[in-house]
Amino acid sequence: MSKKLWLTLLMAFMLVLGLAACGGTEDASDNKDAGKTEDTTSGNDDSKEEETPAQDTLVFGRGGDSVSLDPITATDGESFKVTKNVFNTLVDYGEQDVTIRPSLATDWQVSEDGLVYTLTLREGVKFHDGTDFNADAVVYNFNRWGNGTKDQFYYYGSAFGGFGDEEKHIIKEVKALDAKTVQFTLKKPQAPFMQNLAMSPFAIASPAAIEKYGDKFNENPVGTGPFKFVEWKRNERVVIEKNPDYFVEGLPKLNKVIFVSIPDNSARVNALLSGEVHLADGLNNSDSNQLTGNLQAINRPSMNVGYLGLTVTRGPLKDKLVRQALNHAVDKQGIIDAFYGGQAIPAINPMPPSIKGYNDQVADYPYDLDKAKSLLAEAGYPDGFEMELWAMPVPRPYMPDGQKVAEVLQASFAQIGVKANIVSFEWATYLEKARAGEADSFMLGWTGDNGDADNFLNTLLGGSNIDSNNYTRYDNAEVNELLAKAQSSNDAAEREDLYKQAQVIIKDEAPWIPLVHSTPLLGASANLTGFYPHPTGSDKLETVEFK
Structure with a gap:
C-alpha cells in the first residue's frame, strides 16, 4: 500500500470516529442506551423500545457563584444555596417556615433558667468521608468557631460573640456527655439560641476533613447532608x-x-x-x-430587605442630616414600579413587617427633594458633594438588577446636587471591601436566617458586628444596649418592645436607606x-x- 493511500484511509477512519463521538451526549451517564445497536442475531424482529430513564439531574441557574463552601465562613446566599444540601445543622427549620424541627439532633431539653441546652443526637450517621458523626464532632466544630477570629467566622460572632472577648461570648461550654448527647451551657439566656443553631452557617462539618484540608476546606466541603x-x-x-x-x-x-x-x-x-x-x-x-x-x-415566601447602606464613618456621610437628606431623595415606589413588577413593598425599617417586633408606628422619610436640599444646606453642603455608589454585581432576591437600580439612585441624588459615581466589583471582592468600610454608599440586602428580629437589627446594625455583617459601621450605645437586653430576655412582649424602641433611633440616625421588601x-x-x-x-x- 502506498504511503499516500495509507494516509487517506487513516484520515477517513479518523473522520468516522469523530462523527461517532459527536453523536454522544455531554454526560453519558444521562443517556445509558446511547450507542446501542439493534440485536440482529435473531431472524425475528422482537426488539422493544426501552423505557426512557427518569430525569435525575437538576441544573440550577443562579445569579452568582458561591464565595465559600465552608458554611461557617460564608455570609452570602449563593454559598448557603449549596452548603444547605451538603451539610446538616443540629436542628432545622420547617419546610417553608422557621419553626424548629429535628435534624442531627432528635430531641432537646432546656433548663428552667434558660442556660443549659441538652441535645440528643441521631445515631448511625456518618460524614461523607465515612467518619462518624457524634457529640465529639459537635464539640470540635463549636470549639473551632469559638477559638477563631471575627474575620474568619463572621456569623459566629454575630450569633454568639466571643473571639477573645469572654464578656461577650454567650457560650460558656460545649460538652459531650456521651457519644449521642451534647450539652451547651450559656453565660446568660439567649432567646433565639435554638433558632441560631438551625442557621446555615452552623452546619456540622467532618473534623477529619477539616484537619485534612485545612484552609482549603472551603473548597472541599464534607458534611452529612443529602x-x-x-x-x-x-x-x-x-x-x-x-x-x-x-x-x-x-x-x-x-x-x-x-x-x-x-x-x-x-x-x-x-x-x-x-x-x-x-x-x-x-x-x-x-x-x-x-x-x-x-x-x-x-x-x-418573603423575609428580606434590600437597602442602600450609608457608611457612617466616611466623609459627609458622618453627618446624620446628610443621611436623612439622601433618604428624602429616593422614590421607593418608583423603583418598585420599574423593577419589581409590583411584587415588593417600600421598606421603612431594617426588617420586614412579618418579623415579630416590627415597629409599624415608625414613619418613613417622604420623597421630598426640597426637604433633602434643605437638610444638605443645614449640614453645610448647599451645593451637594461627591461620593461613590457601589452597585451590586449579582442579582439577589431583594435586588434583581443592581446596576439599573443604582442608575436610578444616581439620577435621584443628582437632583439634590449629590454626584454619585457608580462603581462595582466581583461579588466576593464587593462583600470584602464593603465589610471593611471602604464604600461610601453601597447596595446590599438581607434575607433573614432565622425569623428573629435579632437576626436583622443586631446582626446588621449592632456595634459588636462591625467588621462582620454591620457594613455601615453604625455604632450607637443606646441601640446596642436595647439589642443586648432583647437578646437575653425570654419575655416575648418585652423583646418586641425593645426592638421597637431600637427602630425609632435607627430611623432617626439613618445609617441605611431601606428600599424594598420583595417577593422573590x-x-x-x-x-x-x-x-x-x-x-x-x-x-x-x-x-x-x-x-
Missing part, C-alpha cells in the same frame, strides 16, 4: 451528587445537582426557556409572563416537583424530582 460535593469550577458551576447513605430513607430523589452561575438575568431566563437549566432564581418579576407552558412560576420570583420546568422555596433563601433540594 448530597456529596463533587467539584467547583469558580464562576462556572458547582456539582453535588446523591449521598446513598443519607439518614432519611428514600432521599434525596435526585442523583445530581449542578449549580451554574449566570449573572445576566436575560441569559438566565433564556437558559430556562431553552431547557438548559431546570430551576432558576433571582428572576425579575416582570419575567413572570414568560413562565408558562412547559415552565412554572414559583414565589419565595423563581422559574422552573413544569415537571419539576417537590421544591419548597424557603423564606431564608437556603433551599433543601432533597425532595425535588421530575414527574
Whole structure:
C-alpha cells in the first residue's frame, strides 16, 4: 500500500470516529442506551423500545457563584444555596417556615433558667468521608468557631460573640456527655439560641476533613447532608451528587445537582426557556409572563430587605442630616414600579413587617427633594458633594438588577446636587471591601436566617458586628444596649418592645436607606416537583424530582 493511500484511509477512519463521538451526549451517564445497536442475531424482529430513564439531574441557574463552601465562613446566599444540601445543622427549620424541627439532633431539653441546652443526637450517621458523626464532632466544630477570629467566622460572632472577648461570648461550654448527647451551657439566656443553631452557617462539618484540608476546606466541603460535593469550577458551576447513605430513607430523589452561575438575568431566563437549566432564581418579576407552558412560576415566601447602606464613618456621610437628606431623595415606589413588577413593598425599617417586633408606628422619610436640599444646606453642603455608589454585581432576591437600580439612585441624588459615581466589583471582592468600610454608599440586602428580629437589627446594625455583617459601621450605645437586653430576655412582649424602641433611633440616625421588601420570583420546568422555596433563601433540594 502506498504511503499516500495509507494516509487517506487513516484520515477517513479518523473522520468516522469523530462523527461517532459527536453523536454522544455531554454526560453519558444521562443517556445509558446511547450507542446501542439493534440485536440482529435473531431472524425475528422482537426488539422493544426501552423505557426512557427518569430525569435525575437538576441544573440550577443562579445569579452568582458561591464565595465559600465552608458554611461557617460564608455570609452570602449563593454559598448557603449549596452548603444547605451538603451539610446538616443540629436542628432545622420547617419546610417553608422557621419553626424548629429535628435534624442531627432528635430531641432537646432546656433548663428552667434558660442556660443549659441538652441535645440528643441521631445515631448511625456518618460524614461523607465515612467518619462518624457524634457529640465529639459537635464539640470540635463549636470549639473551632469559638477559638477563631471575627474575620474568619463572621456569623459566629454575630450569633454568639466571643473571639477573645469572654464578656461577650454567650457560650460558656460545649460538652459531650456521651457519644449521642451534647450539652451547651450559656453565660446568660439567649432567646433565639435554638433558632441560631438551625442557621446555615452552623452546619456540622467532618473534623477529619477539616484537619485534612485545612484552609482549603472551603473548597472541599464534607458534611452529612443529602448530597456529596463533587467539584467547583469558580464562576462556572458547582456539582453535588446523591449521598446513598443519607439518614432519611428514600432521599434525596435526585442523583445530581449542578449549580451554574449566570449573572445576566436575560441569559438566565433564556437558559430556562431553552431547557438548559431546570430551576432558576433571582428572576425579575416582570419575567413572570414568560413562565408558562412547559415552565412554572414559583414565589419565595418573603423575609428580606434590600437597602442602600450609608457608611457612617466616611466623609459627609458622618453627618446624620446628610443621611436623612439622601433618604428624602429616593422614590421607593418608583423603583418598585420599574423593577419589581409590583411584587415588593417600600421598606421603612431594617426588617420586614412579618418579623415579630416590627415597629409599624415608625414613619418613613417622604420623597421630598426640597426637604433633602434643605437638610444638605443645614449640614453645610448647599451645593451637594461627591461620593461613590457601589452597585451590586449579582442579582439577589431583594435586588434583581443592581446596576439599573443604582442608575436610578444616581439620577435621584443628582437632583439634590449629590454626584454619585457608580462603581462595582466581583461579588466576593464587593462583600470584602464593603465589610471593611471602604464604600461610601453601597447596595446590599438581607434575607433573614432565622425569623428573629435579632437576626436583622443586631446582626446588621449592632456595634459588636462591625467588621462582620454591620457594613455601615453604625455604632450607637443606646441601640446596642436595647439589642443586648432583647437578646437575653425570654419575655416575648418585652423583646418586641425593645426592638421597637431600637427602630425609632435607627430611623432617626439613618445609617441605611431601606428600599424594598420583595417577593422573590423563581422559574422552573413544569415537571419539576417537590421544591419548597424557603423564606431564608437556603433551599433543601432533597425532595425535588421530575414527574
